[in-house]
Amino acid sequence: MMKFGTVGTSWITESFIEAAKESGKMELTAVYSRSIENARKISGKYDASQVYDDLEGMAANEEIDAVYLASPNSHHYEHAKLFLRHKKHVICEKPIFSNTAELEDAYQVAEENGVFLFEAMRNIHSPNAKLLKEQVDKAGKLRSAVFQYIQYSSRYDRFLEGERPNIFSTDFSGGTLVDLGVYPISLAVYVFGEPEKVSYHPVMLESGVDGSGTLVMEYDGFICTILCSKIAHSFTPSEIHGEQVSLVLDHVAPINKISLVDRKTKKSEKLGEPLNENDMIYEIETFAKIIEENDLEAYHELTDYSRAVLRITETARKQNNIVFGTEK
Numbered sequence: 001m002m003k004f005g006t007v008g009t010s011w012i013t014e015s016f017i018e019a020a021k022e023s024g025k026m027e028l029t030a031v032y033s034r035s036i037e038n039a040r041k042i043s044g045k046y047d048a049s050q051v052y053d054d055l056e057g058m059a060a061n062e063e064i065d066a067v068y069l070a071s072p073n074s075h076h077y078e079h080a081k082l083f084l085r086h087k088k089h090v091i092c093e094k095p096i097f098s099n100t101a102e103l104e105d106a107y108q109v110a111e112e113n114g115v116f117l118f119e120a121m122r123n124i125h126s127p128n129a130k131l132l133k134e135q136v137d138k139a140g141k142l143r144s145a146v147f148q149y150i151q152y153s154s155r156y157d158r159f160l161e162g163e164r165p166n167i168f169s170t171d172f173s174g175g176t177l178v179d180l181g182v183y184p185i186s187l188a189v190y191v192f193g194e195p196e197k198v199s200y201h202p203v204m205l206e207s208g209v210d211g212s213g214t215l216v217m218e219y220d221g222f223i224c225t226i227l228c229s230k231i232a233h234s235f236t237p238s239e240i241h242g243e244q245v246s247l248v249l250d251h252v253a254p255i256n257k258i259s260l261v262d263r264k265t266k267k268s269e270k271l272g273e274p275l276n277e278n279d280m281i282y283e284i285e286t287f288a289k290i291i292e293e294n295d296l297e298a299y300h301e302l303t304d305y306s307r308a309v310l311r312i313t314e315t316a317r318k319q320n321n322i323v324f325g326t327e328k
């Protein structure tokens, strides 16, 4: 079984560790935190044998095959490169990096060291995303889609109180498009491909990040509109509109239910298989299989998705002068 270490100690790391255990594909061996006490808390809870408060030390550990990175977005690139250079497979949280230059460089480092670099974009690995892709053909000619991830963040309350949580800071490569928008964008790229043109219309916060935004993705004869926000909340589903059939998705990350609604009869067919309670299990199964089988074709399909999504968010940011700290 593949042995792995973790970087970052918030709830998402624990969620990944639990999914890894459930998958039976990966065994937690080492935990890094800037605070050794925090590392011990996680290692104790999940029976990891080693703790680190220096990254180099964990990267040099020969027992570890892979690392899961859930550090702030701005740190992904340096952290990933360190582990890739030590020949560890890297599973990096979304958004993989701040820009495409970092991504291309890191893919090269991965290749030079004979390891894989994955983006933990959980929604495109779930079985219902595949199902959606298969069903889209039934809709007739596609004309429009509205995908949204609009979820009020508790960290916005802290922001309003004068704090600067990482995700609301350009220094940490934050903002709603790269945090929540990447889920609907990834799903759109997965289902429809890369758009011909994008235009982004953000609602800016005084810290220089987008709090809300609308991204228009233009395809030939079809427009997909992405709505994202961390400063408001939505109660409506996402939809794809074909000339014959509309597809209604309860959510984009993950998709639990899909309804196919016939335009003429208004009859609705419900689809979607019940998902595992922890949907991170699907990405772990995909990554582990690629590593086990050295499946370069499947790997390059994933790297193409990550490239396309990052190209889109980078273009959207450039259109609106949203500059991250590492780019200044």
Ligand SMILES: NC(=O)c1ccc[n+]([C@@H]2O[C@H](COP(=O)([O-])OP(=O)(O)OC[C@H]3O[C@@H](n4cnc5c(N)ncnc54)[C@H](OP(=O)(O)O)[C@@H]3O)[C@@H](O)[C@H]2O)c1
Pocket (backbone or CB within 6 Å): 007, 008, 009, 010, 011, 012, 032, 033, 034, 035, 038, 039, 069, 070, 071, 072, 073, 075, 093, 094, 095, 120, 122, 166, 167, 179
């Ligand atoms: N897939 C998903 O569903 C999902 C959900 C949530 C988040 N994420 C992704 O996971 C990543 C982490 O998100 P998060 O909300 O947990 O971020 P965060 O709270 O800002 O930071 C994550 C971890 O990084 C370390 N850290 C915090 N501030 C730091 C700093 N200034 N310098 C260096 N390290 C610092 C902390 O670990 P230590 O103090 O232990 O070092 C912390 O636990 C992001 O890329 C996010 O997009 C994914």
